[in-house]
Amino acid sequence: MSATVRDGASAPNVARVAVVGAGPAGMQAAWTAAGFGARVTLIDANPSLGGEIWRGERSESRTGTRLFERIRKSNIRLLSSCQVVDAPRLGTLLCAANGEPEWVDYDRLIIATGARERFLPFPGWTLPNVYGAGGLQAMARGGLDLKGKRVVICGTGPLLLKVAATLRERGAELPLIAEQAPFASLLRFAWALRHLPSKYGDALWLGKKLLGAGFRSGCYPVRAHGLDRLLSVTLRNGTQEWNVRCDYLACGFGLVPNLELPLLLGCRVDAGFVVADDWQETSVSGVYCAGEVAGIGGVEKALAEGAIAGLAASHARDTPGLRDHAAAWFRERARCRRFASALASRFSLRPELRSIATPETIVCRCEDVRMEQLATHASWREAKRHTRLGAGHCQGRVCGAAVEILKGWPLESLSPPLFPVSERFLACTGLCGGEAAVSEQNLSKQSARTGHPMGRATAADCE
Amino acid sequence: MLELFEVRVNSKALLVDAQTTVAVAILRAGILGFRRSASGECRGAFCGMGICAECRATVDGIPDRYTCQQLCQPGMVIETEKCPCGEAPQ
Numbered sequence: 249m250s251a252t253v254r255d256g257a258s259a260p261n262v263a264r265v266a267v268v269g270a271g272p273a274g275m276q277a278a279w280t281a282a283g284f285g286a287r288v289t290l291i292d293a294n295p296s297l298g299g300e301i302w303r304g305e306r307s308e309s310r311t312g313t314r315l316f317e318r319i320r321k322s323n324i325r326l327l328s329s330c331q332v333v334d335a336p337r338l339g340t341l342l343c344a345a346n347g348e349p350e351w352v353d354y355d356r357l358i359i360a361t362g363a364r365e366r367f368l369p370f371p372g373w374t375l376p377n378v379y380g381a382g383g384l385q386a387m388a389r390g391g392l393d394l395k396g397k398r399v400v401i402c403g404t405g406p407l408l409l410k411v412a413a414t415l416r417e418r419g420a421e422l423p424l425i426a427e428q429a430p431f432a433s434l435l436r437f438a439w440a441l442r443h444l445p446s447k448y449g450d451a452l453w454l455g456k457k458l459l460g461a462g463f464r465s466g467c468y469p470v471r472a473h474g475l476d477r478l479l480s481v482t483l484r485n486g487t488q489e490w491n492v493r494c495d496y497l498a499c500g501f502g503l504v505p506n507l508e509l510p511l512l513l514g515c516r517v518d519a520g521f522v523v524a525d526d527w528q529e530t531s532v533s534g535v536y537c538a539g540e541v542a543g544i545g546g547v548e549k550a551l552a553e554g555a556i557a558g559l560a561a562s563h564a565r566d567t568p569g570l571r572d573h574a575a576a577w578f579r580e581r582a583r584c585r586r587f588a589s590a591l592a593s594r595f596s597l598r599p600e601l602r603s604i605a606t607p608e609t610i611v612c613r614c615e616d617v618r619m620e621q622l623a624t625h626a627s628w629r630e631a632k633r634h635t636r637l638g639a640g641h642c643q644g645r646v647c648g649a650a651v652e653i654l655k656g657w658p659l660e661s662l663s664p665p666l667f668p669v670s671e672r673f674l675a676c677t678g679l680c681g682g683e684a685a686v687s688e689q690n691l692s693k694q695s696a697r698t699g700h701p702m703g704r705a706t707a708a709d710c711e
Numbered sequence: 712m713l714e715l716f717e718v719r720v721n722s723k724a725l726l727v728d729a730q731t732t733v734a735v736a737i738l739r740a741g742i743l744g745f746r747r748s749a750s751g752e753c754r755g756a757f758c759g760m761g762i763c764a765e766c767r768a769t770v771d772g773i774p775d776r777y778t779c780q781q782l783c784q785p786g787m788v789i790e791t792e793k794c795p796c797g798e799a800p801q
Contacts, residue, residue: 376755383759
């Protein structure tokens, strides 16, 4: 007789579940799967749980706090400070745990790699003290003292307001929050929130926190000023330009999913997101996805999708009662997806943002490729070959999402390693390193610093 | 209150706690430029979430660590590239 959901016993052939990403989606998925008896490994690049939204295990919500507690008390195997570098075959991940090779075998995989911010290049965006919006929030949570500092926040989306609230709590002055979306879009977004009463609560809380901070819609940054650090920023609203003095500038033009791992595994991606069925299973059998990687929609959607993926990954699909067990989560997911579509349509990027990068503006920060160098090329691949666009340390994670908007070039898949690793790592794991491997320049810089010869490491170095 | 301990940033001693990231320790040591870019610009930490690689530095002899994703530990030795932009005002 096959096991039922209520047995709390998973099918024996799906005993090992690997979850990549320990944000809300990944934590919920891991905890759900573990609750049904699966042996769960939860992998995250950060030293602590929570992902970007609950970074450092701090959440304002009861759900978040309870989830941290549950994970801590569970028998989930936690791999923190651990980056997934390769998926050499289905069933195995190769990770770099604090730089050391670590193989993780799984029967089912749940991808909850979340999203990163989209940055748009403009003159001065490479100056020290210009940060990503979520980035400055993360730095503040990591101990950066912003007391009395003037911070201008610009870009798009409700995330800007959350960042603003965090920074203000820590004593920052906020002379301006510059939202690129027009005021009419914000009103329509607010109206769409009627489907999600919990978001009204969030909005009220934010409104209270941000009372007195400068907020303007329909404007965007065009130049950051300073010689070796930021001094001020010029903004534009279509008809006029003005300058605001600031110590920090925090920018974020929406979120883009971290698709490197699903693309490497061959999961189908449509319109920029991983395609999943009702059970959050991707086009690759046994590989599930949850959270922002399947569509930008926030914490509640991530939790619902995480629960569904965790349930599905720890059971055979024909387990009696499985669909009933997930019914409440299905309803919650549908509700959250309405919020997700409002988010996508109301905060779409205005076309003027494509021209804030001047010909001299650096687009690729790793290789210092400028906008004008891209002019003669027709695709990402061609530009990469001729200019080293996206060929540096971040492997196009930053410039890829920018160029997608600036030039309309779609992101192209990566080859492993997904993150730069040491020569020693490559030698020990037999990873030959595709085009995205550590660049020659970095290798020589590295060997110059460490004094190690340039030659490849030998097996003896792995001991 | 978290316990304070010492780390060294470019041989300058600094007191931090265990929730401080290495990137923040570097900033607290008054260093704004973590590295020089391919064309010689000073670059500081940027994305704060292990994506952009602008905050990379040598930690305990290991080069190119993403310092925004690493927490300080007692006795850590942190070295950045020499940057012409000098030090942040204290």
